Amino acid sequence: MKGALRQRRWRQVRRGNWSGGWWRLARPVPSPNVGVRPAEVSVDLAVVHSISLPPGRYGGPFIERFFTNRLDLGAHPYFATLKGVEVSAHFVIRRDGEVLQFASVEARAWHAGRSSWRGRDNCNDFSLGIELEGLEGEPFAAVQYRALSRLLKSARQVWPLQEVVGHEHVAPGRKGDPGPGFDWARLQRRLRRMFRHDLN
Numbered sequence: 001m002k003g004a005l006r007q008r009r010w011r012q013v014r015r016g017n018w019s020g021g022w023w024r025l026a027r028p029v030p031s032p033n034v035g036v037r038p039a040e041v042s043v044d045l046a047v048v049h050s051i052s053l054p055p056g057r058y059g060g061p062f063i064e065r066f067f068t069n070r071l072d073l074g075a076h077p078y079f080a081t082l083k084g085v086e087v088s089a090h091f092v093i094r095r096d097g098e099v100l101q102f103a104s105v106e107a108r109a110w111h112a113g114r115s116s117w118r119g120r121d122n123c124n125d126f127s128l129g130i131e132l133e134g135l136e137g138e139p140f141a142a143v144q145y146r147a148l149s150r151l152l153k154s155a156r157q158v159w160p161l162q163e164v165v166g167h168e169h170v171a172p173g174r175k176g177d178p179g180p181g182f183d184w185a186r187l188q189r190r191l192r193r194m195f196r197h198d199l200n
């Protein structure tokens, strides 16, 4: 009995910044574009993406609206290409470091699409998807690296995350984000080798 109580307290501490898969330091924006993870699957991979809507323009409300199926397709010519597209990610990190959360980490978000990593297909099943507001080939903001590493370290206390990769690594030839502007060595320094990093 005492042991069980102690264990429960320990779990509460360990999950301190998390509640049902939602991060207390993120602004919740629940998306309908989520599903159930397969049983017996553990979340051991983090997939980093980049997105901006319209591409190259930062700070607008459009990513939030896109991930919640509320994007006004007439608001910009580019948006016509997104007609009928239903996607999400667990997190979006804005240029100013603000973190938005669209899906519980316990749920399956729709970010990687057709993908494979180390012989396992459908990375959405076992991964955490994090979008950085940005453009492929362009650098990302210092506060985004800070927020990303804080988020990954915190998530790793709850889920057995082993490795962080890019969308370009799990869907090569089909996807190129976050792209050459993302500094993997910089992220790795911040993570202090907590995650595997042999992307080749």
Ligand SMILES: [Zn+2]
Pocket: 048, 049, 050, 111, 167, 175, 177
């Ligand atoms: Zn992507």
